[in-house]
Structure formats: structure tokens, C-alpha cells
Amino acid sequence: MSTLNAAISASASALNAEKKRIEVAVSNLANQESTRTADGQPYRRRDVVLAADDKAFDAALGRASATGVRVATVVEDQAPFRRRYEPSHPDADADGFVALPNVDAPQEMVDMLGAARAYQANLAAISLIRDMVAKALELGR
């Protein structure tokens, strides 16, 4: 059942993509207070950009294909840093303000939950499709 296997590949691609989204959200949360990264700047929030994976190559060859998803790129959020008045902080500027990462904890949590839900849904899809393949094979019994 190559069409069903193509469908499983599509769902599997989503598992990868959503996992990446969770990883990035976790990284953002972990670095909420990182005022100093390798380049001397505060940590910049990162975002995963997803794109549909049309498998046009396979379709052109007449092979079965399903639309999967891929991580197009991981970008840095260019929103401005937060500023907090804390003169005693080692990274405070001349006016006593510290530039903090542009990470919003509630937003990261929402993203993580969304990614987790999508992950679960795609897992359920794989399970359903796998059962269908097993049933098809039973025709020969």
C-alpha cells in the first residue's frame, strides 16, 4: 500500500517538525533571563517557520505522495528586547537598565501546548493508518 505508506511519511514529518517547535520553545524558556550570549547580546527569541512539503518530485514520477511538512528555517525574532531597571545588574547600561531576552513565557507555553497537541494528533493518524495497512494485508488470509 504505497499510498498509505506515503501518508505515514507525511505524518512522521509532522512529528519531526512539531518536536522541533517544542525544542525551540524550551530553549526560549530556558534562556528567558540570559542577558549575555556568545555575541555579547541578550538571547534573542527563536521561531520555527514551517512549510508544506508537496513532494512534487514523487508526484511527477507518478509515485504515491502525501503532503508532509518541513522546517523551512529557524529565525530569530527581531522584536525589541525587554528593558528592566536594575542598576546593580552586571549588564546594566549607563542608565541602569538591563536588556532582557524578548521571550514571553505564556506565549512560549501556548506554542508548546499547540505543538504537543499537533504531535499527538499526528501520532494518532499514524496509528490509524498502520491499522488500515494491517487490515489490507488480512485480505490475503
Place this chain on the structure above:
Amino acid sequence: MSGISDAALVAALRRQMTISVARQVASAGNLANVDTPGFKAREVKFDSELEKQLGTLKTTHPLHLTPGGANGAVEQEIEGLEERRDGNNVQVDRELLTMGRAAGDFSAAQTVLAAKFRLVRYAINEGK
């Protein structure tokens, strides 16, 4: 023998199974792209004209070939879905429901087809 021939029934069962597979493929693609900006969910729909004809399997030829897609089904964007802020309109629950139903249809058709095959094998073995 009056009524539906075995050949007609087998053809109809094959068609049902093929369409169920197509539905799973479309839904899998939708679910995979639930977080892709701008993605629009797709579904497999029957050509309603053809559906009226093929719906009465009892009177038409079982191997009726269809224009615009084998088995009279086409994949197209789902209408009437709400878009979220990123332009995506995939509804997870709807897709899971579609997949559940397609799996059920497939299972039922498979069981009937398997039973038919079993009978033929029985006949070939003359019940021994």
C-alpha cells in the same frame, strides 16, 4: 441469479477501499500541516452527479469509469472552514473524525471482500 452479481459487488468494494485510502492520505496531509502558515485543508469529495448514478449500483455497470478522477472522487479544498491568524484552517478534531470514519469504512469493505475470497477458496478446495 437476479440482483447484484459478485463481480459488481467486488468492484464496488474495491472502490470503497480506494476512496477510504484517499481520505486517509488527504487527512494525514492536513494534520501534518496543522501549524503551517497559510495552509488550507483538503478533502476527498464525490462528484455529486456521478454519485447519483453510482449510488444506484443495483442498476448501473459496476466498472463504470469516471471522468475527472478514478472512482468519481476528487481532492479539493474544504469549504466553510474558519481561518486562524496564520491563515491555516485545518481543524484537528474534524480530521481525526474523518480518519476514524474512513478506517471504519475500509474495515467493513475489507471484511466483506475477505469473506467473498474465502468462499471462492472454499469452492476451489471443494470443502476438503
Place this chain on the structure above:
Amino acid sequence: MPIDMLKAMNAAASAVTSVTPAGAGAGKALKAGNPGSSFADTLGKLVKSVEKTTDEANTAATNMLDKTGDVHETMIALQRAEMTFQLTVQIRNKLMSAYNDIMRMPI
């Protein structure tokens, strides 16, 4: 398909209608009709019931596909057709074996 095989069997059985099953022990399921009825009559009745149940099963399956019928009705109809067919084949086998026994008896 199975039904054609049965029809062939029936035709073969018709060719030996002169043989009666008296004492041949042709199986409990045979309708106790006229004790002199031939193998062909018996098989004929069974083939008819196979035709009927197969027809009903096919109709039920088509209804299931149309969504105008229930899945359980279809499964039940299928099982009836399968059992009727299997029963008929078994009876036919027993009848053939009884016929062979009779033919082998020295006159």
C-alpha cells in the same frame, strides 16, 4: 464464482437421476420429502437456497456501501450465505461419496 461451480455439480447430478438414495444415508440436513427423490432434486433445492442467500448478502453489502444499510445486517447476511454454501458443498460431497459407494456394489 462459487455459484457456477454448484450449477455444474447440479448438472452432473442430473445425469444420474435414476439412482435413488434409499439407504444411502445422505446426511441429516436433507429435507425429509418424498423418499424416492433424486440426488438432483436435493441438490437443486440446496443450490436455490445458496442463490437466495448469496443474493441477499450481495444486496446487504451494497446497502452497506450506500450507507442505506447497517454493517451488522450485512455481516449476518454474509455469514448465512457462507454457511448455506458450505453446507451445500458438504452435502454434495456426501451425496457423491454415497453415489460412488452404490456404484461400487457388485450387482
